[in-house]
Amino acid sequence: MAILKIARLGNPVLIRPADAIADPGHPEVRRLARDMVETMLDAPGVGLAAPQVHASLRLIVFHVPAPRVEAEAEPPPEGVTVLVNPTIEPLGDETVMGWEGCLSIPDLRGAVPRHRTIRYRGVDLEGQAIDRTVSGFHARVVQHEVDHLDGILYLSRMTDLSLLAFNDEWMRFMSERQP
Secondary structure, three states: OOOOOOOOOOOHHHHOOOEOOOOOOOHHHHHHHHHHHHHHHHOOOOEEEHHHHOOOEOEEEEOOOHHHOOOOOOOOOOOOEEEEEEEEEEOOOOEEEEEEEEOOEEEEEEEEEEEOEEEEEEEOOOOOEEEEEEEHHHHHHHHHHHHHHOOOOHHHHOOOHHHEEEHHHHHHHHOOOOO
């Protein structure tokens, strides 16, 4: 396994749509997924999309840390989820603002509107279907990572740039501010 280099804002791989994966179980896809998990955990992050590690493929990895699970939300799966060729279906029109950071945009975070509840689908590395309805932080993470597969960075989703901050300033002044 290896720690992969993370593409940063300005790299063209981050703004183009990623290619579908024909064979989720292919050894190269499995290797990439393992390396992405190791990279995400080392960074540390809660999600990572293949374009962020210079691979323009529709593959994401993520986990929802226990402290981020909301009381009303369904418990997320244990450990890290590897999702190949994911799709998202918003359930309802309700959106919520929330603070997001990104491993490809280091040292910054911003308030981003996201759908409160979504249904996501895809397959795992064995080709087994994954079909989940989620809300809260879980939904936010999946939407953020799938955006990467479509060449969209969270900055493009922001509706108020006054809610963009360096992490250290956010910790000092904005973490208590509701977006």
